[in-house]
Amino acid sequence: MCAAVDPVGGDDLCAVGDRNVETAVEHFGRYGDGAVATRRAGTLLVASRTDFAGAFHNTALRVSPDTAPGQVLDEARAFGAAHDRDIVLWVATHRDQDLAKEARASGFELRSTAPGMALRTPPPAPAVPADVELIRVTDCADSEAFAAVHRDVFANAGRPAEAVDHFASPDALLAPNVTAVLARVNGTPASCAMLIRTGPTAGIYWVATTPTTRNRGLGTLVTTAVARLAFDHGAETVILQATELGAPVYHRIGFTNFTTYDRFLLPRPVRSASQRRDAAEETDVLQ
Incomplete structure (x- = not known):
């Protein structure tokens, strides 16, 4: 149900x-x-x-x-x-x-x-640490930085890094119905997230943080940032499918379970x- x-x-x-x-x-x-x-x-x-x-x-x-x-x-x-x-x-x-x-x-x-x-109201604006730069992905160089975060994560988990090309190509990240964000720590790509819009609904996908920059709240930062952008662009609902690791983070942001x-x-x-x-x-x- x-x-x-x-x-x-x-x-x-x-x-x-x-x-x-x-x-x-x-x-x-x-x-x-x-x-x-x-x-x-x-x-x-x-x-x-x-x-x-x-x-x-x-x-x-x-x-x-x-x-x-x-x-x-x-x-x-x-x-x-x-x-x-x-x-x-x-x-x-x-x-x-x-x-x-x-x-x-x-x-x-x-x-x-x-x-x-799902989330029905915009979360509060996140605080951005002094050594962190939060940007929107707007060109091929940004797309490559987004992909670099995931390649690091995949390699650390023993997954094939080439599998990242399935979802983090410039065409996928720069499509008209997509918004992606990237956090850099001291200039190095560290965390990212993307959303895909379908009418008044936006779905968040591929939230990731490199192993060396975890436990700093960067996953919360990029998820909150991309959710706020969704509402800024007219979304009524933001949805996602949570991993076991991500679920507590999303609950703290304000997401609530609606199915499995x-x-x-x-x-x-x-x-x-x-x-x-x-x-x-x-x-x-x-x-």
Whole structure:
């Protein structure tokens, strides 16, 4: 069920939150270096250039709730086979219980759970430390600095640094519906966040702080800054999906849980020769 942030509009909040997630998944599929994005049978499917099994990299998302769960899984598995990728299946707990049941019955692993959170009023302006410069990402150099923060984080976590190109390319960060911010400490990129707008809703994504500059409140700083920019540009609601590490930070800012998103891992099947040919000749890429 969808829990309302306030007494009015709980179901609407889930709907706009889902729409923003859908837009974000599609956005990175459009602008990720070498990525493929397509829609089949009410399912949004994305394959990244890398085989990193991230929630936004190699992904299946049911966008039509009336699509049968078995059909969603069939499309996701076929897409994973065609592109030789493990696929992360998104399941919104307020609407996709049938899909979750089918995924579990098929033996798929629950990879992660992320609370969906929302904010309806601008947070107070953050205090910026004297050695910190907070800027908006406005050009390719800023985009590269944003990506550098994430490459540091990915490398520290043992993840492939090249996977950052899926979401932190200049095209992804400088798109008209995107606003991104970057914090530098003594001139060095240290923390960042981005938001993607869908009408009166803005979603915050890819909040990160380099390992050497953590525990200074920089994650709070960039999240608050980008949320305020969203409201400045007319947003009525700001949403995000929180990691376990980030959830306490977002609660302190004022975000409140309204749902949960589960992510199941669908391992790649063995591809046939014809499936490999189909992947090479993919034509239904979203333009």
